Amino acid sequence: MKLRSIEGFLVGFSPSPALGNASTFIRRRDFLLLRLTAEDGSTGWGEVANGPFAASGHARAKLPPLLLGQDVTQPGRLFHAMLGTLGYDRRGSAMMAVSAADMALHDLAARAQGISVARLLGGALRDRLPAYASGPFIAEGGDPYGAYPAQVDDLLRRNFRAIKPRVGAHPRKDGTVMRAMRKQAGDDVALMVDINQGYTVGAALESIRHMEEADLLWVEEPLQPEDIAGCRSVAHSARCAIAGGEALGSLAAFRDVLAAGCYAVLQPDLCVCGGFSGFRRVAALADAFDVPAMPHVFGTLVNAHAAIQMGALLTTRRGGGPMPYPFMEVDVTPNPLLTLLGSMDPRADGTVAVPDAPGLGFDLAPERLAPWLVEQWRVEAG
Ligand SMILES: [Mg+2]
Secondary structure: OEEEEEEEEEEEEOOOOOEEOOOOEEOOEEEEEEEEEEOOOOEEEEEEOOOOHHHHHHHHHOOHHHHOOOEOOOHHHHHHHHHOOOOOOOOOHHHHHHHHHHHHHHHHHHHHHOOEHHHHOOOOOOOEEEEEEEOOOEOOOOOOOOOHHHHHHHHHHOOOOEEEOEOOOOHHHHHHHHHHHHHHHOOOOEEOEEOOOOOOHHHHHHHHHHOHHHOOOOEEOOOOOOOHHHHHHHHHHOOOOEEEOOOOOOHHHHHHHHHOOOOOEEOOOOOOOOHHHHHHHHHHHHHHOOOOEOOOOOOOHHHHHHHHHHHOOOOOEOOOOOOOEOOEEEEOOOOOOOOOOOOOOOOOOOEEEOOOOOEOOOOOOHHHHHHHEEEEEEEEOO
16 A cells, blocks of 8 residues: 655643743743555554754654655564654654654555554554653742642542653752652652753752652653763662653664663653664664663653554563553654543553554544644645
8 A cells, every 4th residue: 555645733731820840941842743645545543742843843844755655564664764864853843744654654555454553563562551641840930849739639539540740840859849749649659750861960860869759760861961970870879760862863873872771661751762663673772781661751642542552562561650561652742732632541450451443543634733723734746
């Protein structure tokens, strides 16, 4: 079955209030959704979730000559062809464009056979994934964590048994808020924190020391990921697991951080590291280092559903917390492009189901994107 057209949908919205982390306040969230259509009319979706504008240009200019008219049931072959377009951009926007196309090609290839992506890739190891709340976020003004207790109450009511707030406003305040959150949530809820690359080595170690009593499952991205020596130093000095990997795009980048012992939990993002094809290579590498891998995901329903399919395929590891790894990250901020077809909140047992429906497990009519559409393009087979 041949590919007939490639469409790009640039969509976005402005969160209010802004979503604060240790590095920035997010005031605008933009995404590129790719829609691939085969000659029989079946479609596949892919996503770029981080700064999609350059990736959109790459996807529109460089990928159609390689993909249009090609057999969509062979996504692995097309992934290798697309890698040839990267040039010097092996870890950035071009790789994100390839990632989105690979995701869409897997959706399409699985739909062509009437099976889920997890089945296409060998079969799911599980039918559910423990969910963790990605949030709450830092507020503007003088009280960065003031709303956290009420927000954590809400998340516990929404069945979350694992919660990952943003910290990094100040090492001592990080300790105060997380000790209080441990008291509030009790011993059976997993607590992690995300520092979003915001600290120096010294501040990260000070923050981790202040948070020790909170018994954290992991501390995520305390430093910039390019600082491999710093990440190694924090990982070796801290008495907790350090997580990271969402910003890494190439297999070589993952090799470098794993060889240096930077992370005890690896979080590749399907939108960044090469879609399903790239993620599977990274996951095999992580297995060789016995580091549990689980998808980072913070975008629309497309990447969320892709992450669930990928999560179903990953090696089980006991990392602590209420259930074994891998976990599924759930954006708990108001995000209409995530909840377009329904809530992503966990069920009463704290898990999300792994759909066995064709492809990524959802059907999205592009007209549904209209309220958030910024720009749209389409390239057809000649
Ligand atoms: Mg993160």
